[in-house]
Amino acid sequence: MKRILPLIVGGLSALTVLAAVFLPGQGSSVLTVLLNWVIVLAAITFLVAVASLALTHLRFIITGKKGFLLSLTLLFSFAVTLVFGFLRGVEDPVFLKWIGAVVRPIESALLGLVALVMMSAALKIFRERGWSALTVSFGVSAVVFLVLGLGFLQNLNLPVLNGVIRFVEGLPMIGARGLLIGIAIGLLMMAFRVIFGMEGPGND
Amino acid sequence: MTDDHPVVHLCPVCGKENLPMNTRCVHCGAEMESLFTFDGLPSTPLEDDEHSLPDIIEDIRNDPALRTPAEPDEEAASPTEEGLTAQGAGIDSSPEWLSKVRQRARGEEDAVGGLVSGINAMDALRSEEGSAGLEGEFTAWISRIREQNQQENSSRFRQQQNEVEEPGEVPEWLQRIRALRLPTYDGNTQESESKKTYPNGVPQEWTDEALMELRRQALAEEGAEESEELPQDVASGEEEEPATALGSDDFSDAPEPESEHSEEPFHNIPEDEKSAEVNHPDATVDEYLTASAEQAQAGAHELPETEEMSMPEALPEEQAAESQGETQSVTPEPSEKTADAEVDSAETLAADDSEAQESTKPDDAPELEQPRDSSSVLPDLLLLRDQQNRANLLASLIEQEGREIAGRQPSKQLSGKGGRIAVALLLIIGLVVSMLIGHDAPTVSLPMSVPAGALNARVSSLTKADQVLVVLDYQAAASRELETLAAPVLKTMRAQGAELIFLTAQPSGLFLGQSLLEKAGLSADTKIEYLPGSYLSLIGWAMNPAAPADLNPTLANSQLAKHSLSSFGLILLISDSSENVRGWLEQIAPWQASSTFAAVTTQMEAPVLAPYFDSGQLVGYAFALADGSPGAAAAFSFRAYRVGLLLMLAMLVLSAIAKADADAVRREEERAK
Amino acid sequence: MAIALNLNDQLAVTIAALGLIFLLINILRVKKSKREFLAASGKEAVETLVHVSSEQGKRLVLGLGHSLTSSGIGLSGASGLSLQKALLKRSLFSDHPLQSFAGDGSLACLSRMIVQGAYRGAVASELFRGSISQMGGVTPVTAVTSLTNHISDGDNAGLLLAGQFSPMLVLLLDQADRHDLPVITSVPSLSGQAAGFFGKSTNLIGEDVFDPAGKLNQSKAALASLSAADWLRIAISVGLILAAILRMGGSLP
Incomplete structure (x- = not known):
């Protein structure tokens, strides 16, 4: 019973949501209630996770685990943000400016690092993965789109060439569609497994 | 070539013929121990082997002495029986000192570690289930083996009768081995x-x-x-x-x-x-x-x-x-x-x-x-x-020792730290020099992409009566790229006189939006509304015709208070995640028949949105550097962008050449050998 | 009660119903031993990594991604949980059990539930430690960077990324590359899959992403869903071809 009850509740909730989605007039009120529950639940899980994170790092500091300085930094930043957020409010311009001044350069630098890493990866791609249909097609398409990105060909303003470029630029859509269909099918099956209790934290 | 009963076993009691799979004589009922004949072992009972298998099991049951390690007499008997005896002993018997240690370990919590206590708990649970029917299960197991062996022998006997008629075919034993x-x-x-x-x-x-x-x-x-x-x-x-x-x-x-x-x-x-x-x-x-x-x-x-x-x-x-x-x-x-x-x-x-x-x-x-x-x-x-x-x-694991395993990087690093630093320096120097040379020539212009053209057309058609919801859904990392693309679009909207309402479902949107407003030339007082509850709130808002203030009292004083989602003629998604744009288009858009959706996204995520533009779910989207034109021209150094692309191109080509060269050298060496 | 569904809804309901029927049929017919529904790399990759980690006496690190309810919406964010369950079963009593990191509050709680359920299932609840399932950062970037910190640990035998990741995961892959750490990526988003094609990492794509455990997950449900997905793909392909023919013939608008 301990295992079946959550299963029944979960399955019924999922079926209710599905029914409400396809019955807009009748089901929207039910769906609204359910969504509100989910929002509250998600907020609580977030709080629980944050509390757990803080406690875990606190434990690291107390036990002097390797890398506890990072834990110290995390807890300090968390505490400062929390206190200022409570005192000034999350929409206070000064508070937001300070947060932005810290976060934006760090994340921008990380994105710049991505460019660097990608360049390094480009240098190693064939050596590490060897010659295969996948690597060759990847290499060719990368070269083609890099050349197109330079814009030299577009600047020629040749109608025929522009047509070819438009066609080539549309090619990724074909692969994207196929992959999206595959992902959607996988998601559908996963959803069924969850709804019918075949996928869950405890079951086998 | 053969008759119906090619191989027979003689009954040791009455001497009459029996089929090989028979465990008892069909004539006198005497037991025939041909069933447990293993290769490499004598098929007939040895002299010391006075006990049949059930007898041995019975001995194990009755004689406590047999629970100690196997005696020399038993060892001299058939190895099969010895193994069985040892197994039987292993199940039930253990030295007295070991039993005491185990009992003490179970009794004293402090005496055992955490792992051991867990294992003890598992053992206890299993032993409760297993010990009760152990003997019965063992007997049943033996019976099953006998039955299965008899069935297999019967079926094999029938197969052999068929196969012997075709001596040229591959023998069945060979097929099984293969x-x-x-x-x-x-x-x-x-x-x-x-x-x-x-x-x-x-x-x-x-x-x-x-x-x-x-x-x-x-x-x-x-x-x-x-x-x-x-x-x-x-x-x-x-x-x-x-x-x-x-x-x-x-x-x-x-x-x-x-x-x-x-x-x-x-x-x-x-x-x-x-x-x-x-x-x-x-x-x-x-x-x-x-x-x-x-x-x-x-x-x-x-x-x-x-x-x-x-x-x-x-x-x-x-x-x-x-x-x-x-x-x-x-x-x-x-x-x-x-x-x-x-x-x-x-x-x-x-x-x-x-x-x-x-x-x-x-x-x-x-x-x-x-x-x-x-x-x-x-x-x-x-x-x-x-x-x-x-x-x-x-x-295969043993074979793989020293080789690459799934996803493992090669140990041989041709471009280690030095190579990495060289690449980094090359990129940085290239970009810095290209930017220091000066601004791009004004003649540099690229045609706008088709989706961006469609977006421009939609934005140009906005009037003062239109309300546009601008959703900020990106992280700080992508803010530079997206702001550069989105700012010209927002300027155009503002020029058209449309009412812009900014919304974010992520806390980071609050401080990132300030920068965007600044770049778009919008008033710093423009409020960015924060909708708690992320996309779940958005779905709730989308499917409910009421204004969000009715659903969420905290929004009573917001700009959104009087708007339902369907009241917006255009919803512009500024997002660095194609997944989030998909979420809008697949889960929110179906509820909004009167709204149209457009997007501004990064170049990395743009290909995923192409099918949605093709199907009409997106009226347009901007993603490329040229899509931000003409406003982007001042913000971007197009020369630096080109230098970056050229360097990437050079690396790819270099990689291909290096690989081809390495292959050629290897082939040469192989040929030399 | 009359239900008026538009064409899109009708198609969606039809596909979902077909998927359900296929799943039920396959649950009845699929045998546990059959694994032909998954690409070869997917079948072997995770299992091999598990064996290697066992042999080395080291741990595997699993990144569960950043998204379930906090940013986007979608079950795809939870695709790594089944992998976590399968791996935990095999590393529960080892010196270094699977260490997982989630970048979302709900995901972190679900992950913690899986850890707890695994210990309870092994009748060893007293060994449960919450620290083997932690929350990393709460945004796409911080989820990646928090994982990056853990890669350099010498006790790691491999890195698995299963769930939603931004393309910034190349930073993770690069870090793993530097530490000679094998990586398997199983990211549902297209941009994440593209980024996963980095270095020597094993990259699962398409619907393989939803059964990353490969050979480790021999449950009938997993096998049946893989088979049903194949059937559904065929059905959709046939439908698309038919629609194209009908449209060319003028029967469809």
Whole structure:
């Protein structure tokens, strides 16, 4: 019973949501209630996770685990943000400016690092993965789109060439569609497994 | 060629004939212990083997003394029984001191660690379930084995009747071996077997095992000497074909028992052995061997692969006699033996010989192909599929040592830290220099992408009466790129007089939006609304025609208070995640028939949105550098962008060239070798 | 009660119903031993990594991604949980059990539930430690960077990324590359899959992403859903071809 009850509740909730989605007039009120529950639940899980994170790092500091300085930094930043957020409010311009001044350069630098890493990866791609249909097609398409990105060909303003470029630029859509269909099918099956209790934290 | 009952077992009590699969005589009901005959073991009861299997189990049950490690008398009996006895003892018995330690460990929580206590808990749970029906289960298990074996024997008997009519076809035993045998495993077995040999043929320490192997070695040498005297007509079938198969002249010089060892695997399945016997019901050993050799030769001509596996069983007459004598020395009760038993006992010795030969094989001895090693094929035949798969996995893991494993990076780093720094410097210097040279020439212009053109057209069609919801859904990392693309669009909207309302479902949108407003030339007082609850709130808002203030009282003072989602003519998604845009289009858009959706996204995520633009779910989206034109021209250094692309292009081409060069060098080296 | 569904809804309901029927049929017919529904790399990759980690006596690190309820919406964010369950079963009593990091509150709680359920299932609840399932950062970038910190640990035998990741995961892959750490990526988003094609990492794509455990997950449900997905793909392909023909013939608008 301990295992079946959550299963029944979960399955019924999922079926209710599905029914409400396809019955807009009748089901929207039910769906609204359910969504509100989910929002509250998600907020609580977030709080629980944050509390757990803080406690875990606190434990690291107390036990002097390797890398506890990072834990110290995390807890300090968390505490400062929390206190200022409570005192000034999350929409206070000064508070937001300070947060932005810290976060934006760090994340921008990380994105710049991505460019660097990608360049390094480009240098190693064939050596590490060897010659295969996948690597060759990847290499060719990368070269083609890099050349197109330079814009030299577009600047020629040749109608025929522009047509070819438009066609080539549309090619990724074909692969994207196929992959999206595959992902959607996988998601559908996963959803069924969850709804019918075949996928869950405890079951086998 | 055969009759209906080609091989029969004689009842030890009434002497009448019985089918081989019978466990009891059909005439007198006496018990016949032919069922548990294993290869490499004498098929007839040994002298010391007075106890049948059930008796032994009964002894284990009743006699507490048997719960201690097996006694010498028991060890002298059949190895099968010994193993069973040991298993039985292992289940129920343990030294007294160990029991006490276990009891104490269970009793004292502090005495055990966390892991041990967990294991104890598992043991306790399992023992509760398992101990109650242990004996019953064991008996039932034996019964099941008997029944299964009888069924298998019956079915095999029927198959053999069909197969013997077509002698040219691949024997069933060979098919099974082929199905079971995998080259990788064999190779590893060979490797492991080779480790058994002692250096210079002499072990470092004379243990019982070493003495036993020495004895086996002596027996093998005797066997080799005798087998050299074999008449050609008997051995030709077994000797010539494998030699051809191996393609090695050394093979002919190899000791004769080696060729016999290769035959051992086919004795390891009782059914196969019986099936071979089926073909020769009343033949003497000589006739049987000759016929087997001919049959094997015929099979080998048709199927060369059989050479790999070695020939079917054939035993030289002299060695058979020798082995019989040897078996008699172990089991001094020869009068009861039938011809089958003689063959079995001979095979037993041959198996022993093969083991001895392997263990005493000198290092400089010619290496034979693995199938000739009986012990290497033996596990193949006896292992289940799953077991074999696991063995293969283990073998592959051993093989992979020092190699690349799944996803593992190559240990050889051609461009380590130095290479990485060089690439970084190249990129940074290239970008900085290209920016320092000066602004791009005004002639540089790129045509706008088709989706961006559609977005521009939609934005241009906005009027003062239109309300536009601008959703900020991106992280700080992508803010520079997105702001550069979105700012011109927002400016155009503002110029058209449309009412803009900014919304974010992420806290980061609050401080990122300030920068965007600044770039778009919008008032700093423009409020960015934060909707708690992320996309779940958005879905709730989308499906409910009421204004969000009715759903969420905290939004009563916000700009959104009087708007339902459907009141917005255009919803512009500024997002660095194609997944989030998909979420809007797939889960929110269906509820909003009157709204249109557009997006501004990064170049990385743009290809995913192409199908949605193609289907009309997106009226347009901006993603490329040129899509931000003309406003983007001032913000971007197009030259730096091109330099970056060119460097990336150069790296790719360089990578291809380097790989091609490395391949050419490798081929050259291989050719040189 | 009359239900008026538009064409899109009708198609969606039809596909979902077909998927359900296929799943039920396959649950009845699929045998546990059959694994032909998954690409070879997917079948072997995770299992091999598990064995290697066991052999080395080291731990595997699993990144569960950043998204379940906090940013985007979609079950795809939870695709790593099944992998976590399968791996935990095999590493529960080892010196270094699977260490997982989630970048979302709900995901972190679900992950913690799986850890707890695994210990309870093994009748060893007293060994449960919450620290083997932690929350990393709460945004796409911080989820990646928090994982990056853990890669350099010498006790790691491999890195698995299963769940939603931004393309910034190349930073993770690069870090793993530097530490010679094998990586398997199983990211449902297209941009994440593209980024996963980096270095020597094993990259699962398409619907393989939803069964990353490969051989480790021999449950009938997993096998049946893989088979049903194949059937559904065929059905959709046939439908698309038919629609194209009908449209060319003028029967469809």
